[in-house]
Amino acid sequence: GQQVMQIPQYQHVQEGEDFTTYCNSSTTLSNIQWYKQRPGGHPVFLIQLVKSGEVKKQKRLTFQFGEAKKNSSLHITATQTTDVGTYFCAANLNDYKLSFGAGTTVTVRA
Amino acid sequence: DGGITQSPKYLFRKEGQNVTLSCEQNLNHDAMYWYRQDPGQGLRLIYYSQIVNDFQKGDIAEGYSVSREKKESFPLTVTSAQKNPTAFYLCASRILAGSGEQFFGPGTRLTVL
Numbered sequence: 001g002q003q004v005m006q007i008p009q010y011q012h013v014q015e016g017e018d019f020t021t022y023c024n025s026s027t028t029l030s031n032i033q034w035y036k037q038r039p040g041g042h043p044v045f046l047i048q049l050v051k052s053g054e055v056k057k058q059k060r061l062t063f064q065f066g067e068a069k070k071n072s073s074l075h076i077t078a079t080q081t082t083d084v085g086t087y088f089c090a091a092n093l094n095d096y097k098l099s100f101g102a103g104t105t106v107t108v109r110a
Numbered sequence: 111d112g113g114i115t116q117s118p119k120y121l122f123r124k125e126g127q128n129v130t131l132s133c134e135q136n137l138n139h140d141a142m143y144w145y146r147q148d149p150g151q152g153l154r155l156i157y158y159s160q161i162v163n164d165f166q167k168g169d170i171a172e173g174y175s176v177s178r179e180k181k182e183s184f185p186l187t188v189t190s191a192q193k194n195p196t197a198f199y200l201c202a203s204r205i206l207a208g209s210g211e212q213f214f215g216p217g218t219r220l221t222v223l
Binding site: 044101 | 151160213
């Protein structure tokens, strides 16, 4: 079953604004991955976080891994229409399996 | 040009028929996965395989079957026992070492009429 909870499920953003999506687990995670799925497309890997408190940036995207390694967040600044899609977090389980969150679907108002 | 291919992109079947979805990768990846995606939901794992001739059930394996006779191929059969087969099916692969990044195919949208 799903081991990571992701909120919000939907995020409607005005172009140029910032937003954050959150991923939470009741158990300590070894690492967490983030994927983006454009409408009609397939998930594409964005990043993996491994260390407690880790922060990584990709242009306007900032990824954080909590100190307790039970939560993660993705923050997007100055949202653009190219940011439209669904963002998934995924936790690595044993046996090379990933447990995906339900995703945050982002729409952008121009 | 390496990658994962899934065919067909859209598939229609009558209720009660088995249907096999193909997944081929030329990335020389060890592990392969099948996920099901329903509207508004995340990806749910159906089956996965870490090595040829071996595979394991995921969270929602009932009504599905797989085979892994070749490293590059991991076909999924949706049987008539699957109660609600209409969904978007995604195949993925990864190397066993490294970051664990999974590479996804373009998906097959199956509609059972």
